[in-house]
Amino acid sequence: MRKAKFWTASMGVGALLLATACGSGTGDKGATAQRTVGKGEGRVDVIAWAGYAEDGSNDPKVDWVHPFEKSTGCKVNTKVAGTSDEMVALMKTGQYDTVSASGDATLRLIAAKDVAPVNTDLVPNYRDVFSGLKMRPFNSRNGQMYGIPHGRGANLLMYRTDRVTPAPDSWKAVFDDAAKYPGKVTAYDSPIYIADAALYLMKTEPALGIKDPYALDQTQLDAAVALLKKQRRSIGEYWSDYQKEVTAFKGGDSVIGDAWQVIANTALAEKAPVKAVLPKEGATGWSDTWMISAKAAHPNCAYKWLNWIISPKVNAQVASYFGEAPANAKACRETTDPHHCAIYHADDESYYRRVHFWTTPTRQCLDGRTHTTCTDYAQWTRAWTEIKG
Structure with missing residues (x-):
């Protein structure tokens, strides 16, 4: 059977500073790209x-x-x-x-x-x-x-076709409409999941000014946290082991939530009535x-x-x-x-242009803002602990 990442929630880390690179052959001071490959060291x-x-x-x-x-x-x-x-x-x-x-x-x-x-x-x-x-x-x-x-891969919206109707095409199903499935919603257990809420808000609440789901100032982070706290009331469990998510969907303990394509494929192979879609807002993803x-x-x-x-x-x-x-x-x-x-859209760049790949949030805003301090991964980690209670 194919294996996927057995990731668990990330723990706290210190504040991050962006590194800079100099020229095509060197990066930060003291870090230089190798120029030749010689005999292997064994x-x-x-x-x-x-x-x-x-x-x-x-x-x-x-x-x-x-x-x-x-x-x-x-x-x-x-x-x-x-x-x-x-x-x-x-x-x-x-x-x-x-x-x-x-x-x-x-x-x-x-x-x-x-x-x-x-x-x-x-x-x-x-x-x-x-x-x-x-x-x-x-x-x-x-x-x-x-x-x-x-x-690479996208974080998709997966749902049980016999329990979720009509077929959802938006992350609204797990955020604003999560209360329709009390105790049956699942979400990835990591601070980086905050970006999923930020992506939804980027598309649905333009007044917040979110341009990149990994570049959030304090006001934008607060909005994402508020949305995730609202969602928390409908969460049955947060997942990190993909095999456990397959089991939850098979048994009906989860009926809707985010998932990887391999999870959907495995669940379908085990006769679970599920479908996974890339919602109209796009999605986060990993590379x-x-x-x-x-x-x-x-x-x-x-x-x-x-x-x-x-x-x-x-x-x-x-x-x-x-x-x-x-x-x-x-x-x-x-x-x-x-x-x-x-199946995995490997050569479909138009598909992956709709995917915002995981990027570590830093205090230097990744969306190009220079007069604003963004929240870093340490702040996201503290916020995630608060969300989960």
Whole structure:
């Protein structure tokens, strides 16, 4: 069975400062992009989401680690992380070479100078990465990439077709209309979910002036918190383990809420009467990026891993096993299911233009405002604790 992120709610973090990059070859002072890839050092220490670095131990037929080791001579030592906060903490130790960071962690890693700029010329398969994943706010700074895109997905609105009628096409169903489903609404258990409320308000209450769901001043954050507190009265449970969400929808404990495409696919495969849609307001989403530690002990093997993990065949294997859209356009020719990329909208940039990918909120407003102080992730974390009570 395909695996997805087993994420739990993030814990508090300190205030964030944006890092700046200088030129195409260097980033923050002291962090310089590697210029060449030499002989491998014999090992690479990896932090990854479950399902991203499979070596056959979970399923003998699912193994892209051992072929890499055989091809490069770099032994892979994998630490599976359960949350973005865990990844950030592990990278701070300097004991790991690379990490599959999500957008709610990448800016923290850049700001703390825990990761180095990436020389994309040293990753030949980068040329085939979908353009919509290159030079994004969550993986680059001032024209300099800080990682190699891995894959992406949208946070969809999922509902039971036998319990929710008419079919919803708006996030209104889980916000303003949540009271129609008392105790049956579910939502993702993380401070980053505040962005989902902000996105809805951005479309429905233009007077608030929200331009980016991850760039909220105090007034805008307060409005999102108020909406989520209202929703809280109808929440049955917040989810972080996707398998538990599948079970909740199958049993009817949840009838509507946000979900990933892989959750909908799994629920349908288990005969649950569900449907997942991208609402008319658009949605939040996630995109993971392989980043290299600024203190990497095995940088050559790390670069070899980055090029391997997004090579067409391997990227297709990971995307199929995990349940996501691959980053490499050529991977769509390699998936076991010929319809995989269509199901996950891998090559549909118009679809992903409607998706606001997770980006760590910072005090420097990400929407370009210069005379306003925005709320950072630490404030969002405190607000989330208040919302959940």
